[in-house]
Amino acid sequence: MDASQPEGPQVKLLDLIEAMRRLGIAAQPNEPGAGSLTDARGAALAILTPDGTFLSANRSAAALFGYSCADLAGKQLVDMAPDDLHAALASELSMSAHSDFHSFSVLLGSRTGHPTRLVLHQQSVPTNQDGRSALLTLFEEPLIREPGLVDAAPLSEASARDCVTYLTMGQQKERQRLAAELHDGLGQALTLVKLMAEDARMRIRRGQVDDAAQLLDATVLRIRETIGEVRQICGELRPLMLDRLGLPAALSSLCRRVERGTENMSVVFNCDVDDDDVPEHLKADMFRVAQEALNNTVKHAAATEITLGFRRIAGGLLLTIQDNGVGYENRPLPTEDACATGLGLIGMQHRVESHGGTFLISSSGTGGTLVSAAWTL
Numbered sequence: 001m002d003a004s005q006p007e008g009p010q011v012k013l014l015d016l017i018e019a020m021r022r023l024g025i026a027a028q029p030n031e032p033g034a035g036s037l038t039d040a041r042g043a044a045l046a047i048l049t050p051d052g053t054f055l056s057a058n059r060s061a062a063a064l065f066g067y068s069c070a071d072l073a074g075k076q077l078v079d080m081a082p083d084d085l086h087a088a089l090a091s092e093l094s095m096s097a098h099s100d101f102h103s104f105s106v107l108l109g110s111r112t113g114h115p116t117r118l119v120l121h122q123q124s125v126p127t128n129q130d131g132r133s134a135l136l137t138l139f140e141e142p143l144i145r146e147p148g149l150v151d152a153a154p155l156s157e158a159s160a161r162d163c164v165t166y167l168t169m170g171q172q173k174e175r176q177r178l179a180a181e182l183h184d185g186l187g188q189a190l191t192l193v194k195l196m197a198e199d200a201r202m203r204i205r206r207g208q209v210d211d212a213a214q215l216l217d218a219t220v221l222r223i224r225e226t227i228g229e230v231r232q233i234c235g236e237l238r239p240l241m242l243d244r245l246g247l248p249a250a251l252s253s254l255c256r257r258v259e260r261g262t263e264n265m266s267v268v269f270n271c272d273v274d275d276d277d278v279p280e281h282l283k284a285d286m287f288r289v290a291q292e293a294l295n296n297t298v299k300h301a302a303a304t305e306i307t308l309g310f311r312r313i314a315g316g317l318l319l320t321i322q323d324n325g326v327g328y329e330n331r332p333l334p335t336e337d338a339c340a341t342g343l344g345l346i347g348m349q350h351r352v353e354s355h356g357g358t359f360l361i362s363s364s365g366t367g368g369t370l371v372s373a374a375w376t377l
Helices: 013-026 059-065 083-097 155-205 209-237 240-245 247-260 280-301 342-354
Strands: 010-012 044-048 054-057 101-109 115-126 133-142 266-271 305-313 316-323 332-334 358-364 368-376
Touching: 010 013, 010 115, 013 101, 013 115, 013 133, 013 342, 013 358, 044 059, 044 342, 083 101, 083 115, 083 133, 155 209, 240 247, 240 280, 247 266, 247 280, 247 305, 280 305, 280 316, 280 342, 280 368, 342 358, 342 368
Parallel strands: 266 305
Antiparallel strands: 010 332, 044 054, 044 133, 101 115, 115 133, 305 316, 316 368, 358 368
């Protein structure tokens, strides 16, 4: 590892966690019906410079705009807005840069150019650069009824129609994103496989058997990669282990898989919860919290022991991930790494707190790190 300081701004994980908590409190809707839809796979989060340049983004934010995380980094938010809104967006970003928290609505285009109305919640995060902050940004899709969308009706009927409308909007958005991911990822991969197979067939007909064999070997590798992409997409929509095994068994399997994939690391699972004790709508979020925390520990904590606990508490459930590593909540993170390390955790924080739960992370250089998430039932 390069011992020199990475270039560019750095943020601390503890600052990101606190910024996400302040953002979540400040972004609470003040009016009935002004809720919002986030990507079903988790909050769409990014870290931007004060002028609106993407420093890093999580997968949900990247999927929102039809890019990969790497492709989105370096893009200008202003360039994604219609030309006649550039000045207005630049003004809003300026207000965010000079405020602790700022929310505003804007039209932003995806990679296909289709504009989408989004609400941006921006919370300042201090960096290692003197006097400069980054902007932790949460992208949400507003659910405020558009004029003409629902006809005038009695209040109770209008409310019911709104619920159906909002649910339909969310489902349609998810279908669009999944379709884009299948088309741009799997569609291109399968097209490449088809072309490689056709090329190999032509070589065989010309008697170039050795060349055809090499090409078929490469085709097999590409097919394996494509299978992995399919599993990744399915896993992001909903972990298959939850339906096959139930949450406690899925967490146990996750621990065993992490332990097998590392050297000299012990992963212990302590559980006194039955699958029937867990509300169905919380299972995926609980699994994601454990998965993200375990992945971060393996990658960054230099730990030899991890204990995943899942137990009942008064009035609810508590999930804890404790390690004996070096601790990392105060460790500076280059913003290009914050997507993997910081945004992953605060995405989990958003999942927990959006359901009324509490998310805590504590760490020290001698006692390792404790991540805990509690849900009231």
